[in-house]
Amino acid sequence: xxxxxxxxxxxxxxxxxxxxxxxxxxxxxxxxxxxxxxxxxxxxxxxxxxxxxxxxxxxxxxxxxxxxxxxxxxxxxxxxxxxxxxxxxxxxxxxxxxxxxxxxxxxxxxxxx
Amino acid sequence: xxxxxxxxxxxxxxxxxxxxxxxxxxxxxxxxxxxxxxxxxxxxxxxxxxxxxxxxxxxxxxxxxxxxxxxxxxxxxxxxxxxxxxxxxxxxxxxxxxxxxxxxxxxxxxxxxx
Numbered sequence: 001x002x003x004x005x006x007x008x009x010x011x012x013x014x015x016x017x018x019x020x021x022x023x024x025x026x027x028x029x030x031x032x033x034x035x036x037x038x039x040x041x042x043x044x045x046x047x048x049x050x051x052x053x054x055x056x057x058x059x060x061x062x063x064x065x066x067x068x069x070x071x072x073x074x075x076x077x078x079x080x081x082x083x084x085x086x087x088x089x090x091x092x093x094x095x096x097x098x099x100x101x102x103x104x105x106x107x108x109x110x111x112x113x
Numbered sequence: 114x115x116x117x118x119x120x121x122x123x124x125x126x127x128x129x130x131x132x133x134x135x136x137x138x139x140x141x142x143x144x145x146x147x148x149x150x151x152x153x154x155x156x157x158x159x160x161x162x163x164x165x166x167x168x169x170x171x172x173x174x175x176x177x178x179x180x181x182x183x184x185x186x187x188x189x190x191x192x193x194x195x196x197x198x199x200x201x202x203x204x205x206x207x208x209x210x211x212x213x214x215x216x217x218x219x220x221x222x223x224x225x226x227x
Contacts, residue, residue: 033214042117042200042217043157056214091156098213099145099204104156 004105025094119218136201
């Protein structure tokens with residue numbers, strides 16, 4: 001499978017714990033995006049990378065959230081001190097260039113108890 | 114006006130029916146638009162791109178009205194497999210040079226009934 005992959009697919013955690021998600025984009029895709037989707041809503045932009053550089057962060061991305069793409073390939077999204085409001089589907093997408101089609105991964109569904 | 118606003122739905126239609134969804138957007142500078150399809154508990158997938166006045170792909174037709182700032186998606190001869198949520202998507206430039214991000218509507222749920 002040469003699509004975008006995400007791990008884990010599901011994560012249940014207790015409030016206050018830290019969680020980390022991984023995204024592997026399509027090979028050679030320079031752009032990598034993170035979105036968050038809650039029930040009944042469309043995905044909301046969180047942040048994006050051009051190769052290893054994180055170029056923009058949404059105001060939705062509080063200080064508890066951090067994302068990295070250390071070698072310009074896979075990316076991680078960490079949430080520290082999780083809150084119940086963090087419960088959502090976290091989607092990763094990648095594209096070849098800035099305005100090329102974004103292909104989404106299957107998402108990581110986070111449930112904070 | 115919200116950045117991207119869609120028909121609330123849900124739409125429940127019989128097989129073979131024609132159904133249309135509307136979407137309005139606020140950024141008059143937007144040049145391209147997309148319809149994504151999202152199946153239940155799955156990721157969004159690109160259905161159609163709209164760059165000029167419209168686009169047609171088989172049973173699906175997307176139309177763009179720049180003056181009124183709305184996009185529509187028409188599905189003819191609905192199939193059971195068309196049941197999904199349809200997301201209207203408008204790209205926008207962010208704060209940095211080369212920034213490009215997608216703004217999604219809330220989506221319209223379609224159920225095609227046998």
